[in-house]
Amino acid sequence: MKEILSGNEAFARGAYEAGCLVASAYPGTPSTEILENVINYKEINASWAPNEKVALEVAIGASFGGARALACMKHVGVNVAADPLFTASYTGVKGGLVLVAADDPEMHSSQDEQDSRNYARFAKVPMLEPADSQECLAFTRLAFELSEQFDTPVMLRSCTRISHGKSLVELGERVSGLPAPKLVKDAPKLVMLPGNARVRHPMVEERTVKLSEYGDSAAINRMELHSSEIGVICAGVTYQYVREALPDASVLKLGMVWPLPAKLIQEFASKVAQLFVVEELDPFIEDQVKAMGIACQGKELTTLCGELSPGRIQAAFDKAGIIKVAASEAIAIEPVPPRPPNMCPGCPHRGVFYQLNRANAYVTGDIGCYTLGFMPPLNAMDTCVCMGASISMASGMVRALPPEEQKRVVAVIGDSTFLHTGINSLMEMAWNKAPATVIILDNRITAMTGRQENPASGFTLSGDETSMVNIPELCRVLGIKHVRVVDPYDLDATRLAIEEEMNRPEPSVIITNRPCCLIKGADRFEKGKVLEVDQGKCTGCKACLRIGCPAIEWKPNPDGNKGKAFIDPQLCTGCTVCQQLCKFNAIGGRK
């Protein structure tokens, strides 16, 4: 019986079938659903970590204890987890250790499109790259086996189209008979001091040679021989695009993208007149093939930026005169208004950004739903680099500025991002007395990735009640003297807090206390009384439109007179922020 699974569901299934016992992750698109599906398998102890470094270390610890263990993250998460990754490459494993890194070519939901394959080479660990959900399952199983066979962490590379694509999968059974976890003293392998590490490093180099030889005959690297004219080396979702775009071409499909199977590549090259490498982002395979002394073309044809597709590959090969594609009739449409994402109606962040804009703040931002605060009409975010950077960047920025400019610097960060990597930044700011203001938008959830629990939400991944970080107390023990909590639905109180703290020549923190309006349940979001605009009182001043709430619509008057605002009762949550902006008392409870 087949099932239709997403790549992320199949990674989770693969971990289950492989006998994995411990899994850890920090949410990040497009990797989030892996762990959310792992919890369907009660045999696996699965939990969110506060960040990716911790997630990988949890998995390394479980592996050293003898269990098969999984860590999952998005591509930029690997930057955070890089420190343990590089040394775990030297220690190797006890139980199998697998790290899924999900890339996001085209940056559908990311701040950069770095190519994780470089990490495999850099950290000297093997990397497998599945091309559909069936391979996500099979390669996860294989990754655990290879991890133990070659004594190495194994990386699995996914991408948005694999993780969030669905295809048919044949399920298998969970393996049994794996050794039971137990403590084993093994300092030469597990204590990476210089003396031990110097012994391990040559073993790592030797391992890479052996893995390359394994790849020469492994079934996951396969030749599909068709035409002897054109041969294409490809992997992952790009393989699917190539098969569709160039159905007559011979293909070397690589299931293992690091290390590369040198002999197999030589053999494939000898069978075709023209050799190409088609890959998204970096010329990772191409550079190595060229370094082997094999002539091929790659980035001469396809782009370094964004995703490929069957159409883009055909266009590239057509342009280079290699194939001929019949021109298709383009369908022209008139330009229409764009529809970018927006903060939800009732979002507790909206009033804060409105007041930051009015206070002429220069906002160092961070990663989350609130990054949307940069968009009009709020226009209240000025920087966004990476998780946790808002606070440390504000701390650095004030040092560079004259006193009157220092006041304007406000860092804005969400609860989950603060707990991810913002704590160290705030410690630095307090310690070095940087007079910036920090706003922690505590909506008690990791909202942007689909509402995952975090260490301040009071629940675990499985929904069990647990300890809850007290964010105001945490800020105080880090050394911040001025910590205040404000209701972001109260515009006057929010304005007052922002003005006072911006004017204070000392480090200070404002924490907002309203939950995300998408989280349901007791003690969480409660909908207020739905509001409406009294059309008799509305003067058409547009003050309520300045918060950019999707529930408020401007309706122009067909007679050419001034239009009026309307509130969609289906969307309004009764947060009252627009009501507080109306000077004419035209907004009130719906009758």
Add this chain to the structure above:
Amino acid sequence: MDTAITNILLVGVGGQGILLASEILSEAFMLAGFDVKKSEIHGMSQRGGSVVSHVRFGKEVFSPVVPEGQGDILFGFELLETYRYLSLLKPGATVVANDYKIAPPSVLLGQAVYPQALPEKIKATFPDFLLVDGQGLALRAGDVRAANTVMLGAVSKRLQIADAVWQQALEKMVPKKALEINLKAFAMGREL
């Protein structure tokens, strides 16, 4: 249609239930014995942004993404989004759209107007165009939230898949308490 692949695009606004509709479609194609692939973007786009889901079925499907200009059926949950994605279709494709408008931010702010006469413009390029009163029919079926299922019913008539398969897919994917209304909504759409 041995080697032929049918390419379906579902478009609308984040939060409209497009992912569930594409899951039901995919399930039906699998139950009917086809290879199926589906692709969409989660995350940022869900916050009220424009959403596209790709569903492809046939004997063997490679790319999970519909190649540009190869769409056979456009299944629109919102009028402006239906119009926006017409360029993904091949000439002569089928368009089934819900007669439903959600104003984008610039229209809400009074800086732009919602484009006029979209059904006429769509029909001029794609004569095989069906405009469905999804919300109205769903209300008659018993719940306005079944509008997507009315639409699925309307699309289903253009696909060679047996009634029993659709029923099985709906039974698997729709929560039990909402099943009766959704089956009714589906049947109403299928009659259009």
